[in-house]
Amino acid sequence: MVETSPTLPPLRIGTRRSNLAVVQAEGIRDSLEKIAPERSYEIEALRTLGDRDQLTALYDFGAKSLWTTELEEKLVSGELDVIVHCLKDMPTTLPDTCELAAIPPRDNPRDALIVKSGLPYTSLKDLPEGAVVGTSSVRRSAQLRRLYPYLRFANIRGNVETRLAKLDNPDSEYTCIIMSAAGLERVGLKYRINQYLRSKDGGILHAVGQGALGLEIRKGDTQTQELLDQLADSKSTLACLAERSLMRTLEGGCSVPIGVETEWIRSDDLKITAIVVSLDGSESVEDTVEARVQSVDEATALGKEMAARLIKAGAEAILKDININRPSKD
Numbered sequence: 001m002v003e004t005s006p007t008l009p010p011l012r013i014g015t016r017r018s019n020l021a022v023v024q025a026e027g028i029r030d031s032l033e034k035i036a037p038e039r040s041y042e043i044e045a046l047r048t049l050g051d052r053d054q055l056t057a058l059y060d061f062g063a064k065s066l067w068t069t070e071l072e073e074k075l076v077s078g079e080l081d082v083i084v085h086c087l088k089d090m091p092t093t094l095p096d097t098c099e100l101a102a103i104p105p106r107d108n109p110r111d112a113l114i115v116k117s118g119l120p121y122t123s124l125k126d127l128p129e130g131a132v133v134g135t136s137s138v139r140r141s142a143q144l145r146r147l148y149p150y151l152r153f154a155n156i157r158g159n160v161e162t163r164l165a166k167l168d169n170p171d172s173e174y175t176c177i178i179m180s181a182a183g184l185e186r187v188g189l190k191y192r193i194n195q196y197l198r199s200k201d202g203g204i205l206h207a208v209g210q211g212a213l214g215l216e217i218r219k220g221d222t223q224t225q226e227l228l229d230q231l232a233d234s235k236s237t238l239a240c241l242a243e244r245s246l247m248r249t250l251e252g253g254c255s256v257p258i259g260v261e262t263e264w265i266r267s268d269d270l271k272i273t274a275i276v277v278s279l280d281g282s283e284s285v286e287d288t289v290e291a292r293v294q295s296v297d298e299a300t301a302l303g304k305e306m307a308a309r310l311i312k313a314g315a316e317a318i319l320k321d322i323n324i325n326r327p328s329k330d
């Protein structure tokens with residue numbers, strides 16, 4: 001007689017209910033099926049507060065956890081085993097019942113310019129005076145205001161497909177929008193990207209963790225941790241942890257204009273560049289630092305060092321001013 005090992009229950013993968021979130025969760029499920037084909041996997045896509053409320057501007061939500069709280073409750077209660085997040089939507093400090101188990105290989109971290117269909121512009125510098133950039137991200141608008149003071153800005157909310165539809169509507173005010181390149185590429189919309197933006201091209205730095213996924217588990221769930229270890233990418237992990245350490249030290253939420261870029265030079269040296277910009281773009285501090293990074297502690301230390309340099313250059317005054325002038329929730 002053949003002994004059958006006790007079968008594990010299906011691993012329950014939770015995510016938000018946007019097309020992008022589901023595509024991401026399916027990608028993780030497919031990778032897990034290759035690594036551990038004996039196990040079965042289920043995806044549960046949940047509508048979160050951030051998905052339901054499309055009207056409140058992002059900076060009015062205050063806490064960054066609008067995408068994560070409801071999923072974490074299900075994780076802690078055992079209804080889910082892992083949550084697949086966009087890393088940039090994850091608060092830098094998690095509830096102490098949960099932990100960040102793994103960061104898989106990062107996709108393109110850059111922002112992308114998408115121009116309204118039918119308009120001839122192909123880069124930020126082509127945009128005429130008064131052109132309207134659709135974005136609800138103060139990180140994006142503050143950096144653009146600094147470099148292109150003649151542009152105008154309007155909020156835009158909704159998932160990737162909704163934003164593109166709003167852009168292309170001939171009656172909408174938008175000339176262009178800025179979205180994450182990774183988000184567009186994952187849902188098959190790479191062809192809509194007119195320009196990839198970065199410090200050397202267009203001049204704007206991306207968000208902390210942009211282009212990476214974060215896999216969150218119940219604290220102490222070693223079985224799921226060991227499974228997810230096999231999806232982790234050490235270079236992506238260390239770079240993203242350095243970025244998150246910078247953000248945590250500056251105490252910025254998703255709505256604080258901190259732009260960042262990390263780049264591996266030689267095999268173990270990480271270069272980090274970061275900028276903090278006032279909402280109107282009139283003030284900014286920027287710096288670059290480089291260090292050997294071979295461990296989580298060294299990544300964290302590099303992020304802290306970057307934050308210390310920005311604070312020394314005046315970042316605190318800019319951030320304090322932003323918090324005072326932030327529109328209230330009511």
Ligand SMILES: NCc1[nH]cc(CCC(=O)O)c1CC(=O)O
Pocket residue numbers: 086087088089178179180181182183209210211212213
């Ligand atoms: N702001 C919301 C958000 N969070 C993660 C992504 C896309 C995926 C990623 O960049 O990791 C997006 C959309 C966007 O910024 O265009």
